Amino acid sequence: MTDTSRKPEILMILTSARTMGENGETTGLWFEELATPYFAFIDAGASITLASIKGGPTPIDPRSVKAKGENEASVDRFLDDEAASAALDDTVPVSTIDVGPYDAVFLPGGHGTMWDLPESEELAALLTRAWTESKVISAVCHGPAGLVNAEDETGAPLVSGRRVTGFSNSEERAVGLEATVPFLLESKLRELRGRYECGADFESFAIADGRLVTGQNPASSALTAKLTLGALAIEGRR
Template sequence: MNILMVLTSHDQLGDTGKKTGFWLEEFAAPYYVFKDAGAKITLASPKGGQPPLDPSSDTEDAQTDDTRRFKSDEAAQQQLANTAKLSTITDDGFDAIFYPGGHGPLWDLAEDGDSRTLIESFAASDRPIGAVCHAPAVFRDPSNADGSPLVSGKKVTGFTNTEEEAVGLTDVVPFLVEDMLIENGGEYRKGDDWASFVVVDGKLVTGQNPASSAEAARKLLELL
């Protein structure tokens, strides 16, 4: 079982002068769900190499068993430091694709043509696609074969407007995940803020926030 995980390469939080990137738990939790299930994991990002880590996800209060495991796992750290360049990746040989969040994807992966092509290929061949927290931003541009937005008519979730408000970034982000999914015709669902909430519709798996990361990865595996 081969799973492709796609991370952001974007590290600027709008024009705040602060750093962003991927959210550590949203990478580490799914990574170990897949790894412990025996999957072969390939990591990619638009620029390749080491993806930027959102410093807010690296604070003591943001740590989980999975992030602590990652911090003592040199092989995983090496793999993360050497992500493949997304433009060199085709969908060939992969059984599923998964996008960890963090605010970074709102800027780069949401607009990335290579990512869009991959998502459309996985959807057309009915292979599982997963994204958690801010990563459903990657569904902004991909379309179905008939030209309709990929999420149109599908049950989806993603970081809520109220969660974005709670972290004070409503006016910083280029768009709000919840609003975009609704505008694209998605049947947006949400649970309580910060609690695990995952939606599965066909082969599309979306998680609402960092707490949903492991569950989203498990649901993706169930589809394989």
């Protein structure tokens, strides 16, 4: 439960995958899916820890960063922020994290997440503990790939019976990677009995089902962050 007398502590867990499996195509974190929520949380007075599956520097999908002045405002702000950039270059390994002090865990996307987040037993254990300790869990775009092996307090898949979204099958086909990713995220969430919903391709859409918050695509980053802060506020009033 969040204590409203102190700053919320939010753990953001990023991918460490630099390539798309065996095909070797460069991937990583989609920058805007980190930057927009990061500053939404900072501006709301939260304290942020950046972590990743392996720790150390986080790979950035080169398609998600342009010349300065051509990015989303949050991306340029992040690039200009020395503390934020330093944290991104020295993320904490998931295996070393005690989730106890945190109020929320947020998983940004990027195609890299499809490879290493579902394979991480440490991440699955961390998210399972976070849920059983009544923390808010949020993910955007491909970030929900990190939820697929997490469990709720009954031992069922965390997403089972809960409203969720994530990068849709039609969006994956639109970017031409439906045969490259190890699984289709929408299909996997449905397979786990998640109550999958989505909006139009590449338009903002996010859902809060209690303490579980998910966003569909990069355009959903701001709304996902807003719903995460809302979920934290609700928890703090209980």
